[in-house]
């Protein structure tokens with residue numbers, strides 16, 4: 112074993128320095144561990160990339176006391192990553208390093224460190240996947256044993272990271288339905304901070320499994336050292352940050368073990384979900400850029416393929432789907448330059464037609480009363496108009512009023528001896544995804560649709576209910592506490608089958624709005640619905656928070672009606688457009704109700720969005736002024752990786768006469784380059800003073816541009832909203 116270490120050490124500095132030090136690196140970051148054979152695996156360092164000399168000296172001087180994966184049982188009064196009960200009842204673990212392996216993968220280096228209990232045939236393999244083209248290290252553990260009987264896993268975090276105390280601040284997201292992705296920033300104080308989810312099905316309405324730690328005091332967008340962490344899991348999670356009497360904040364992330372104690376059989380492998388770690392010394396926005404790049408290149412389905420501009424039927428007609436309305440909506444979106452039409456809820460059900468949310472989930476047959484020419488008729492109509500066609504489904508669910516439920520009442524999650532607790536519409540139930548037959552049924556919902564209609568281009572996959580009934584007919588009585596985990600294994604296996612067969616299909620993860628914005632689902636989904644709340648003003652706050660971890664290409668953002676259907680706020684179309692254009696642009700409105708002038712504005716916006724789409728969807732984000740700072744404006748920009756193009760957004764958040772709004776400095780430009788400024792979606796009678804003018808990147812980043820607080824429009828068109836979108840193109 113020693114020889115192997117030495118050999119690798121000689122050939123590959125980047126992975127090994129000595130038999131003890133394990134260096135795991137990305138282009139700009141390093142994780143340093145100490146892993147002596149027969150000794151304990153210790154954490155030494157995580158942060159900016161270490162030089163050879165530093166690694167060498169640290170190997171001699173930094174005597175870490177911190178286990179890289181703390182286990183419970185022997186002298187550990189603190190929190191543990193892993194706690195088990197062996198088959199003989201022993202509650203302790205003591206893990207020693209057995210061996211270290213390094214595997215070169217496509218664009219990544221996988222370091223695995225095998226640990227074994229000193230006494231029991233109990234193993235943990237720690238896995239560290241370091242990307243070589245982006246600053247991200249994914250960490251997870253693989254737990255197995257060869258004990259006679261099952262070992263009970265009481266706690267099973269994916270990873271642990273100590274963060275050195277100082278003035279460390281935590282940024283994370285909280286919210287609720289229609290108010291997802293709200294940013295909260297707080298200093299870490301003694302005690303335990305827990306961020307968790309227990310929904311069972313969706314996991315990002317009320318909290319998020321991603322966090323950032325600002326290491327240099329109050330968080331700044333474009334300066335300071337920041338560690339970002341994202342747990343890549345679609346189910347219940349728990350993030351713990353324990354600030355105890357030591358010099359560290361102890362961060363643990365993993366599956367939420369509440370009501371999920373797991374009984375691990377002999378030779379079974381329990382793989383925890385990845386915790387993705389990143390680090391940037393360019394502030395919160397720098398950390399976001401790392402997440403976004405990693406998402407596009409490695410995590411998000413079709414992450415580098417530009418998304419289409421669509422019209423979704425939901426807020427336009429709700430359940431009132433019929434052929435005439437669908438054809439009219441398709442005509443309208445095509446005439447405005449849109450590329451895709453998505454028929455939302457309400458198109459299905461035979462015995463029980465889907466007229467409200469009380470029936471039909473599970474009966475995925477077209478309602479011929481509403482759509483006599485079927486889906487094929489709609490697809491033909493879409494093609495005649497030169498656009499693509501997409502469709503809504505909610506495959507994990509049923510209504511008790513459905514043919515599916517009548518046929519398979521045993522397919523739904525239900526606690527034995529208990530009445531069903533029902534969800535949306537008073538009749539919704541969740542299917543038992545632990546059951547392979549149900550998994551097969553769900554796979555075939557998509558497969559049948561696609562087999563019959565290979566030209567379906569887009570699927571909106573919804574999930575509108577939590578697990579409210581803890582009970583599975585499929586799992587045996589010893590396995591009932593596996594339900595939450597088994598559900599998500601089932602979900603993932605269905606998604607894998609679908610993706611294997613339909614890699615190019617665009618699939619949106621919707622879950623009653625933003626319930627599925629997480630990196631557990633995104634490998635199988637191209638985008639997610641940020642929120643059922645389409646109010647442009649509130650969206651600024653929600654999309655701001657969401658952009659901490661997720662790229663614009665994945666954030667579906669739609670222009671909707673005024674007054675808004677959720678907040679009843681009346682916001683002018685220009686502002687609604689300017690907000691929607693900062694994400695994956697779409698429309699969710701009845702175009703029939705729009706004036707010709709409004710349609711023209713949208714037509715122009717869609718054409719301009721097509722121009723800037725690569726910068727927005729594939730570019731680098733720089734958040735400039737936060738809406739949460741309450742300065743009266745919010746502003747952000749995207750720059751192309753080559754820094755030859757940029758799009759700048761500015762939204763006024765409140766309106767007072769003679770209010771002093773800040774002048775917003777830009778970021779992310781090349782200081783020596785020169786850029787021509789062009790306003791998009793212009794409604795003013797006169798162009799801005801700097802329209803078509805050229806500025807250096809240095810000037811724009813030091814001073815920004817003075818933006819008028821109001822629009823220059825006819826008096827009868829004046830209102831209290833104001834927003835600007837500027838396109839910057841490098842001329843030299």
Ligand code: GLA
Nearest residue numbers: 425455456621622623624643
């Ligand atoms: C959920 C989604 C909405 C819409 C409805 C349809 O609430 O979030 O966008 O699709 O379901 O019932």
